[in-house]
Amino acid sequence: MTAHDPHAFPPFAVTVDAALFTIRAGRLSVLLVERGNDPYRGAWALPGGFVEQDEDLEHAALRELAEETGLEAFPGHLEQLATFGRPGRDPRMRVVSVAYVGMMPALPPPVGGDDASAARFWATDDLFDAESDPAERPQLAFDHAEILAAAIERVRSKLEYTALAAAFVEEPFTIGDLRLVYEAVWGCRLHRPNFRRKVLSVPDFVVPLGTRARSPHSAQTGGRPGELYRRGTATMLHPAILRPGLDREEAEDGGLR
Amino acid sequence: MTAHDPHAFPPFAVTVDAALFTIRAGRLSVLLVERGNDPYRGAWALPGGFVEQDEDLEHAALRELAEETGLEAFPGHLEQLATFGRPGRDPRMRVVSVAYVGMMPALPPPVGGDDASAARFWATDDLFDAESDPAERPQLAFDHAEILAAAIERVRSKLEYTALAAAFVEEPFTIGDLRLVYEAVWGCRLHRPNFRRKVLSVPDFVVPLGTRARSPHSAQTGGRPGELYRRGTATMLHPAILRPGLDREEAEDGGLR
DNA sequence: ATAATAGTGTCTCTCAGACAGTATGTG
């Protein structure tokens, strides 16, 4: 911050990119849009775009999400992830992108993008796991594979110590619904009785409604219906709900280095 | 990311700001520079400046730190914190600032800035706590009070679950030195025997040298000299070293919302 | 001697993880 001249600074473009997650068919899924223009025409990218002159960064991310999902009010949680600005990450010019992470419940209308480009949710394990068919696996534009990997790790670690898992389910929900969120995000099975005890031991994580579920509430194939809950006011989980396995050496920061 | 024209994007300036922490006289301290120009002439700011055209963001932060500290090789840890881009945060123009957090040991040469502006470490509690003399408390430029608050919370939470406390001490160090770091950052006293047990229970957090301290090693006023250690290879602490008190409701994210 | 710090041993409480067993729905 030394000398100043309104045109003496290097020309940068500032964009936002948002990784919007939801749980679809029991799998952690992320919203991607297919690019219609070069570079990376035909590749898939995180929804995003330029920040406008008098617009807050978070507002820009919400605006881009609204344009792609067709939802005017974003019904979930949004937080800043990190900023990616390596020279050359966009071949056209110097672009610094502020990445956001969003989480929302799977809603019935499966996303109608208002521009011509295709937008759809992709299961994250179809994007990265080696078992999926490489021909079916989409190419990711720019450095969005790196951003997405950081976003996934952020979501995974956030479930451990915050109440954000509840942002993935619609109210009312059962403890089983919540457990399916954890299992989808972490990619592992959780011990049912212990999970229930842990969730209920956190003060005001969920509040019971006193009624029981029924109707095909969560694609249940039978069994005793669960009690219904709504989100409580707790934001931080204490005690935390820790990922099993995972001897902690592998756990990196939420993409922040 | 829709239409593209090299000059059709709004003019943004991209800067980096770095909150560089160290422990001086048992207090968490941060490097600030006094501004010589308007706006905020005479106020104190985090060291920072414009990112150059072909420069990585982290490189820009390291460059600014080198210019202010006079150290050519930064002897600590640096990580991205968050990006602050609210319109109006700089009265001159639209500036998006990528903030970094750094930690390093207190080194003998107390920082010689190479430009004329004054640079010094400030104890963080002198900046924020109400007990300090308001006349002595410096004004912080721009939104740097907000950035600094997020940075402090980041450092505090990082000590819990990473081995970064060791970035604050010079090798070799004693368990007592390490405990003083935690006490300075968290602003509380820690139970000595339990702290020792916890540190040694983490595999490869510290490795013993087999020798004992002496000489006025850590301003010790007497007492049995401690065994000496150097940093181990562990980066994540497991089990974590948790802040006492703190019923978790108050613990926010590391400034990321 | 006192004071101050380093280090050891042990007890208790909480909580994670595992298991057995019961309750209540579906086909």
Place this chain on the structure above:
DNA sequence: CACATACTGTCTGAGAGACACTATTAT
């Protein structure tokens, strides 16, 4: 009926926090 899910009770082991005690230095 079998089967699947929801829920309860209990045991074990790891670890946090607190305390008592010993060891080694400075003054």
